[in-house]
Amino acid sequence: MAISNKVRNFMEQGSWIRKMFEEGIALKQQYGEENVFDLSLGNPVMDPPQRFYEELKKISENPIKGMHRYMPNAGLEETRAAVADSLSTETGLTFAANHIVMTCGAGGALNVVMKTLLDPGDEFVIFAPFFVEYNFYADNHGGSCKVVPPDENFLPDMDIFRASINENTRGVLINSPNNPSGVLYGDETLLEMSKIIQEKEDEFGIEIYLVSDEPYRKIIFDGIEYPHIFNYHKRSIVATSHSKDLALPGERIGYIAVNPDCPDVEEILDGLVFCNRTLGFVNAPALIQYLVAHLQGTTIDVGVYEKKRDYLYKALTDMGYSLIKPQGAFYMFPKSPTEDDVQFTEELKGNRVLVVPGRGFGLPGYFRISYCLDDATIEGSLSGLGKAISAYK
Ligand SMILES: Cc1ncc(COP(=O)(O)O)c(C=O)c1O
Incomplete structure (x- = not known):
């Protein structure tokens, strides 16, 4: 056995996000990049603020x-x-x-x-x-x-x-x-x-x-x-x-x-x-x-995330999802319409939407959506999110 039992067990427990990531790649190959809506990763699509690039330019032109x-x-x-x-x-x-x-x-x-x-x-x-x-x-x-x-x-x-x-x-x-x-x-x-x-x-x-x-x-x-x-x-x-x-x-x-x-x-x-x-x-x-050192007063445009939060929260509640309105970060954690959150994430996957089951965060019965994504991905996911909850009504 190449790796310890402990690490093997941990890898199984902690693999939900990675699993979704890999399944996303397979789905994209099958249906095309633009037809799969991956809401599973907390990797912001946003670029750093302009000030970051200005500081980068300054130091590259005047190395210390x-x-x-x-x-x-x-x-x-x-x-x-x-x-x-x-x-x-x-x-x-x-x-x-x-x-x-x-x-x-x-x-x-x-x-x-x-x-x-x-x-x-x-x-x-x-x-x-x-x-x-x-x-x-x-x-x-x-x-x-x-x-x-x-x-x-x-x-x-x-x-x-x-x-x-x-x-x-x-x-x-x-x-x-x-x-x-x-x-x-x-x-x-x-x-x-x-x-x-x-x-x-x-x-x-x-x-x-x-x-x-x-x-x-x-x-x-x-x-x-x-x-x-x-x-x-x-x-x-x-x-x-x-x-x-x-x-x-x-x-x-x-x-x-x-x-x-x-x-x-x-x-x-x-x-x-x-x-x-x-x-x-x-x-x-x-x-x-x-x-x-020169960017402590600088932050990405938080309003961009707030707009995405508002848009997605309204869309999900209109569809009948039960969720707490987030006050920060860029995730939502709706209740799974069926107790089995893994089963529901599979239903969503069947509709080409990828999310992470709540048990990946120590709380089964929910699922996590990341919305640090471009608007097209968020908008594109709505049809699948709607179809999936309809299947449990
Ligand atoms: C709650 C929480 N803590 C820590 C981290 C790790 O952040 P970092 O990339 O700064 O190591 C993350 C990353 O997503 C996070 O969500």
């Missing part, structure tokens, strides 16, 4: 001596200072460059945070529906995830959350706005969560870190203000990236920000920098760090 060399493992001072300034303005707290570690995307950031915090047997509490990689990331570092189910609005079931924390809990990991539901955790939710965390810290005499995975933080709609976790729990850490807000997922650029008021903040930062190095990332890619 030594810019491609190794650097401090935490990243470029200039970039970390720019991130810190921007976070200070957003949150009202005082961030300095040394509260920031530049990372290879949010995925890299989460692995660095988990490696820094987890001892073997430790746990992170996560909330369904969740980004499937969380379980694998925790396992990478000898830990595991305990899953809390949602209420009917995709917010945490607080009683189960309270009961999920035990003496092995090291972290609570949230993702808002959420992939796959698009739901944003508001002030009330964060307040209740932080009270429960505090209560359990006292009960067990432990320290629990609230970790926020927020690559969609800047993609929020309806004029909502983003509630930053730093204001709710002192032991708080943000893991994020510019994969979505600057449409740069292939460039692998993100960062970790530690609450300046976090107890033991220096020790944590030393740990994070060490883990960024020893996980083999060494440092985040250099060239892109030089660019994002």
Whole structure:
């Protein structure tokens, strides 16, 4: 056997999105590219903002001596200072460059945070529906995830959350706005969560870190203000990236920000920098760090996603789908008209529409639609989405 049983099992559990991707290729070969509507991938079709290309041009015309060399493992001072300034303005707290570690995307950031915090047997509490990689990331570092189910609005079931924390809990990991539901955790939710965390810290005499995975933080709609976790729990850490807000997922650029008021903040930062190095990332890619230092105030046009959300939400509800209106990110998570979400995704596939079954996000009975796509793909998918639900009426 070439690979471990564990990895073999994980590959089966985590293969829904890839499976849809491969089936999409086969369908496209059969019916032609323009006749298959692939709503399964969260890979934005949008290009980065014009400002990104201006910065790229500037640096290519005026290269900085030594810019491609190794650097401090935490990243470029200039970039970390720019991130810190921007976070200070957003949150009202005082961030300095040394509260920031530049990372290879949010995925890299989460692995660095988990490696820094987890001892073997430790746990992170996560909330369904969740980004499937969380379980694998925790396992990478000898830990595991305990899953809390949602209420009917995709917010945490607080009683189960309270009961999920035990003496092995090291972290609570949230993702808002959420992939796959698009739901944003508001002030009330964060307040209740932080009270429960505090209560359990006292009960067990432990320290629990609230970790926020927020690559969609800047993609929020309806004029909502983003509630930053730093204001709710002192032991708080943000893991994020510019994969979505600057449409740069292939460039692998993100960062970790530690609450300046976090107890033991220096020790944590030393740990994070060490883990960024020893996980083999060494440092985040250099060239892109030089660019994002000048792009902290720049975001893709969020209005484009908001329009797509409005269009698709109306179309789906008119067809009879039951779904919560997303407040951010670029996904929707409608209820499957039949309990078996895999059966329904097969029905959609028969109508040449590809989506991901909810069980790929720890919540069977739903399915995920990505709408970070061009309008033609979204519009083209409506006929198949309509036919599929009609089959269950
Ligand atoms: C919730 C969530 N977290 C983390 C990531 C990883 O992002 P990155 O590309 O920055 O590693 C993604 C990517 O889709 C995501 O949806």
